[in-house]
Amino acid sequence: MEDIMDISKPDTTVKCWVDLYSDKMYSWAFHKTSSKEIAEDIVQDTFLAAFQSISKFEGKSEPKTWLFAILNNKIAEHFRKQFRNPTVTESQSGSSLFDTLFDANDQWIKEQRPKEWQGEQAHLLDDVAFVKVLQGCMGKLPINWMAAIQLKYLEEKKGELICQELGIAPTNFWQVLHRAKLQLRKCLENHWFKK
Amino acid sequence: MKKIMQLLMLSCKKATELIEKRSLIRLSFREKVQLRLHKSMCDACTAYEKQSKKIDELLHNHIHDTDMEHTTILKNETLKEQIINNLPNS
Numbered sequence: 001m002e003d004i005m006d007i008s009k010p011d012t013t014v015k016c017w018v019d020l021y022s023d024k025m026y027s028w029a030f031h032k033t034s035s036k037e038i039a040e041d042i043v044q045d046t047f048l049a050a051f052q053s054i055s056k057f058e059g060k061s062e063p064k065t066w067l068f069a070i071l072n073n074k075i076a077e078h079f080r081k082q083f084r085n086p087t088v089t090e091s092q093s094g095s096s097l098f099d100t101l102f103d104a105n106d107q108w109i110k111e112q113r114p115k116e117w118q119g120e121q122a123h124l125l126d127d128v129a130f131v132k133v134l135q136g137c138m139g140k141l142p143i144n145w146m147a148a149i150q151l152k153y154l155e156e157k158k159g160e161l162i163c164q165e166l167g168i169a170p171t172n173f174w175q176v177l178h179r180a181k182l183q184l185r186k187c188l189e190n191h192w193f194k195k
Numbered sequence: 196m197k198k199i200m201q202l203l204m205l206s207c208k209k210a211t212e213l214i215e216k217r218s219l220i221r222l223s224f225r226e227k228v229q230l231r232l233h234k235s236m237c238d239a240c241t242a243y244e245k246q247s248k249k250i251d252e253l254l255h256n257h258i259h260d261t262d263m264e265h266t267t268i269l270k271n272e273t274l275k276e277q278i279i280n281n282l283p284n285s
Contacts, residue, residue, distance in 0.1 A: 015282075023270055047282070134253065170219070188250065
């Protein structure tokens with residue numbers, strides 16, 4: 001156990017970290033990406049990066065915190081890639097979503113007008129049933145919309161910076177987020193919140 | 196007057212777009228006025244904004260749940276071996 005903070009022997013230390021944290025990191029990456037292969041690749045990359053930059057680990061933070069910071073960077077990188085490579089159908093699902101919510105004048109269709117949700121719970125995320133609904137709704141989003149959502153909340157960065165890293169105009173990004181939020185809101189309303 | 200109103204009037208679609216834009220980037224002065232005016236006349240978009248903020252909060256907490264209270268820990272021994280075998284100098 002003494003080895004876990006010792007960076008003079010990177011081999012032993014990193015092996016020790018793999019043993020201690022790789023299951024947790026893999027589970028987290030899988031939870032984020034919903035893909036076994038991608039999660040494995042990301043964790044593998046993370047340890048390789050950790051090994052190569054171990055001199056930068058100064059023991060100021062827990063190894064676990066440091067590793068998870070690298071891991072989350074790798075996950076964000078993955079979502080940036082997914083955001084940049086949308087499939088053709090996704091632009092179509094955008095306009096058909098708008099058509100289900102707004103009329104020809106871009107006003108809410110009468111039955112779709114948001115009304116206050118009744119009887120909101122205080123600690124919704126402690127409710128396993130709600131988390132299931134939320135994950136289900138997120139899973140239904142087109143891949144690049146989901147990527148935009150993940151990028152917005154995963155890294156607590158300013159919008160401008162997220163767009164810079166993506167190499168896109170901010171307009172592009174919030175328009176995708178707009179669609180994603182509209183769809184997510186509708187899905188949550190249908191499956192959880194009652195009007 | 197009519198022209199000024201037209202200039203300031205937003206559709207609900209545009210209003211919801213500005214609501215999402217605002218959570219990411221500062222709105223221009225004109226956009227702020229447009230949105231405030233729209234909400235003062237539109238209950239639906241006012242409700243939308245409230246729900247959008249609620250969803251923001253839920254997503255933020257859900258995505259940041261690194262304590263992994265709600266994540267099942269998966270064992271992956273093959274991956275462990277693979278990582279160790281692929282480390283340089285080992």
